[in-house]
Amino acid sequence: MKAFSLQGKKAVITGGGSGIGLGIANTFIEAGAQVLIIGRNEEKLIEAKSSLGDNCNYKSFDVTNLDRIPDFVMETESNWGNVDILINCAGTHLKKNAVDTTDSEFLQVLNVHLLSVFALTREFSKVMIERQQGSIIMISSMTAVMGMKQVVAYSTAKTAVVGLMRSMVSELAIDNVRINTIAPGWIESPMLHKAIDHDLPRKTKILNRIPSGKFGHPKDIGHAALYLASDAGKYINGVFLPVDGGATGGF
Template identity: 85%
Template sequence: MKAFSLEGKKAVITGGGSGIGLGIAKTFIEAGAQVLLIGRSENKLMEAKKSLGDNCSYKSFDVTDLDKIPSLVLETETNWGHIDILINCAGTHLKKNAIDTTDSEFLGVLNVHLMSVFALTREFAKSMIKRKQGSIILISSMTAVMGMKQVVAYSTAKTAIVGLMRSMVSELAVDNVRINTIAPGWIESPMLHKAIDHDLPRKTKILGRIPSGNFGEPEDIGYAALYLASDAGKYINGVFLPVDGGAAGGF
């Protein structure tokens, strides 16, 4: 099982204070990694740190401050050493019909889910290229596979991530920097419940689409990320991996 170990590895996880990001952090720490959580809410990060223990650190930062990302990466690598794994998991949600979504709202979602992902990946990849080693994981969504109402900005960003991955894989693979994408299904998280708790028809439709009939857990995404980030996945590059309980193929 050594191939699945992350002993001696350092991972940065954006959006790691709750939900899927926190689930990934838990599984990585179980596998022996040191984890740095990045997020906007210092209170959430502090609570996450308490639950995760000594192998967890955190930094409060808004990933939409694109101009500050290069200095964030430089500070991280100066204070923490080289980064082996980057998980782009920061997210926000906008539930609105397309014709009612303003340009600024659309751009705001893209800044979180796409622009920050590109900027962070670009900056952390620079030192990974020099060391000829690194694993980067992007978090997409089932809305990149199937059309859903009221998530036009989110769906656009999560679909664009796949193109971003494929292009960067073609450039970075020669330097042994791998980039893969996980597409979570409907996973128990604050963002999911914000979207469905007051929309029973939507919740019913979603559950009806999942053959197993239940939502996933954050750790389900964590173990998928662990596989892709570890030596067990060293020959996996440019993969789009749904972790969805069969929803993509359900009827």
């Protein structure tokens, strides 16, 4: 099991204060990593740190402040130490028909799920290249695989990060910086419940689509991320990995 250890590694997890990000943080700490969770809601971050323990630090930062990302990366490296792993997990949700979605709403979702992901990946890649090692994980979605109603901005962003990954893999692999993408299925999280709790037909449709007939848990994504980030996945690069209870291939 040594190949799955993250002992001595440092991981930055955006959106690490709740949901999938928190599940990944918990798994990484169990594997021996030190984790820095990032988010906008400091109260939520403090609560998460309390549950995660001494190997967790937190920083309140809005990833949509793109101009501040280079300084944020440099400050993190200077004050916290060399970052070995970046998990791009910050997210927001907009449930709205495409014809009713405004340009500003569309761009707001892209800022969180795509533009900030590119900026963070670009800046952390620079220092990872210098050290000739690093692992970056994007979080995509089932909406990058199948068309779904009322998530046009989210779907566009989550599809685009796959193209972003593939392009950057072609440039960074020579420097031993790996980038992979996890596509969570329907995972128990505040974002999922916000989308379905008041929409029973949608919830029923989703559950009927999942062969296992149940939602996943954040640690299911955490275990997949651990594999990709650890030495167990050292020859895995540019992979799009659904973790979905069989939904992608189900009927």
